[in-house]
Amino acid sequence: MEASSSLWGGLNSGIVLSLLAVVWTMLWQALQGLQLHHFFGRHSRRLTRRLAAILDPDLTVTVAEYDGGRMRRSDAYKEAKAYLERATREARGGGSGVRHLRAEPDRDPDRVLLSMDDDEEITDEFRGAVVTWRACTAPQREDSAPKYYWRGGAPRAERRSYKLFFAERHRDLVLGEYLTHVRRQGRAVMVKNRQRKLFTNISSDGSWDSDGVWSHVVFEHPKTFATLAMDPVKKKEVMDDLDAFHNGKDYYARVGKAWKRGYLLYGPPGTGKSTMIAAMANHLDYDVYDIELTSVRTNTDLRKLFIETTSKSIIVIEDIDCSLDLTGKRKKKKKVKDEGKDGGDKKEEDKLEKEDHKAGGSKVTLSGVLNFIDGLWSACGGERIIVFTTNHVEKLDPALIRRGRMDKHIEMSYCCVESFKFLAKVYLDVDDHPRFGAVAALLREVDMTPADVAENMTPKGPGEDADSCLAALVQALEKAKEDALMAKKKKAKGKEEEARAADDDEEEEEE
Known part of the structure; x- marks a missing residue:
């Protein structure tokens, strides 16, 4: 009897659980139909934002290093960088809290420009509003680098940016006036510290640098x-x-x-x-x-x-x-295409195409x-x-x-008489000299580059003066004239030999 009661109680519990499962399934389907989970999701996200605002009341503006999908370095980033370099320099004596600095060349060769290193912060004040700048770096995800620009090479290792933190009560001041002030001051610093530079392109073999190409x-x-x-x-x-x-x-x-x-x-x-x-x-x-x-x-x-x-x-x-070879291959392809339409010509054209696109070139x-x-x-x-x-x-x-x-x-032609006189003034500080006539006469007959003329007029020792340098130039011009005459005679002789050989061939053919 006790066993019957236990069995009956177990069956009742199973039935109750089954009924609860069925009711819960029907209720959940009804809730999904009403899309209440979206309602609760919106409220939970709103509650999360409010809680985050209480724990971290600052607003944030990010100034990224690159815009346009890494096509071009952002002007705003460069201006912010220049502004913060000045702020770092001015705050250094008063204690800016920056412990790790990055040194870059200054316009003055005896000085360096100091800026924040990665993950450092500096505070700034503007009309009573205290803001904080942080230099940030984030690892570049492989799938975020545009394949169109980076195919065949590894993506950049890092993405750099500056993050600006400020209180919400200063929102209008910071967004309306402070950021404009930063960009204007940054441009002024860039102009003041500008050094003219000679750039060369980095080989595009996949070793792209975080500072560009x-x-x-x-x-x-x-x-x-x-x-x-x-x-x-x-x-x-x-x-x-x-x-x-x-x-x-x-x-x-x-x-x-x-x-x-x-x-x-x-x-x-x-x-x-x-x-x-x-x-x-x-x-x-x-x-x-x-x-x-x-x-x-x-x-x-x-x-x-x-x-x-x-x-x-x-x-x-x-x-x-x-x-x-920007012209040769194009002309060769056109010639191959125009000479005929048979399979051999097509194969030759395809071969040229493959040569143009072979890997590594x-x-x-x-x-x-x-x-x-x-x-x-x-x-x-x-x-x-x-x-x-x-x-x-x-x-x-x-x-x-x-x-x-x-x-x-x-x-850019060979040295003329006027160019020679200019070089004589620059190298020898003379406006006239008895040898000028001989040099001018030879320059009208001989082709000599300004570089060669200048080299011959450059004093080679403490004992050389304008007269000895001009004498050396006259000698070099005379030798160049002799060499030109010999080359001309040699060329004429070669043509005569070619003509004689052609005549001999004709006589042999006639015989």
Whole structure:
């Protein structure tokens, strides 16, 4: 009987539990139909935000290092960095609480610029509002790096930012006036501490740096137009053109053109193309970006390089005819395509295509360079000069150097009489000398670069004066004249031998 009671009690408990499960399932389905879980979720999140505001009442503004998906370093970040460098320097004596500082080169070579190292904080005061800045770094997630810009290479290791913390009661003051004050003061500090720099692109082999795709040194080249050996009329023409560009912001905006200008410097080696670029940079007070095209893997990487250049800069590609074969492959492909339509020609064309895109080589194309010069992306930013140099202008594709891309063509030729007199004044401090006539006569007959003329006029020891240097120059010119005559005779003799050999071949054929 007791066993029956226990069995009956167990059955009743099971039935009750089953009924409760059924009721709970029906109730839960009804609640899901009413979407009450969304209602409770909203209230729980609101309660969480209120609790967080009680525990941490500060508001936060993040100034990230990069905007536009890492396309370009943020101006706001650079200005905040400059502002905090000054704040760190001014607060150092009063105790800013920053224990770990980062040192960077200053405009004064005997000093350094100090800024907060990662994860350090500094306080600032503005119209009674006390705010805190923190330098933050976060690891870069592999899936967050845009594959379009980083394919073929590892993503950046870190993302940097500055976080600004302030009380909610100062919200309007900080967002409305303080941040504007920071940017204005930061720009003023950047102008004051600005050093002209010479940049070179980092090889895009996957070793991207957290500071961008450029590395730099301080630009300290002494060459100016005052010491540049060039025809005075041509020199003034170039200087006037540069000044017109530098002051032409309103003009370019009015005519609807990007504020940029292209210069093509061409001529034999040693005629001063590189020194001309240095003189241009010193004249305008611009930075110089020297691009090595052979280390740029794709057109996308070339675009990335351009985006990360700053305004007031000269972008240089030296020896453009030697950097990449931008015309030969295109012409060869066109020839292969036009010669026939059989399978052999198609295979040859496919082979050329594969050679162009083989792994490890540069895939920069003529189209990519043209877009770099005057495509849509070239209008990102302003006040940029693009300079190409070449020893063989005839080898360049006409599309590359047409007006609108290379707006001004400057021939850097051999030393003329006026350039010689200029060099004599600079190197020997003489305006006239009895040997000037002999030098002038020889320069009209012999091609010698300004670099060679200057080298011959450079005193080699304490006993050399203007007369001995000019005598050495005359001797060098006479030897160059003799060498030119010998080369001319040798060339003529070679042609005679070729003609004689051709005649002999014809006689043999007739026999």
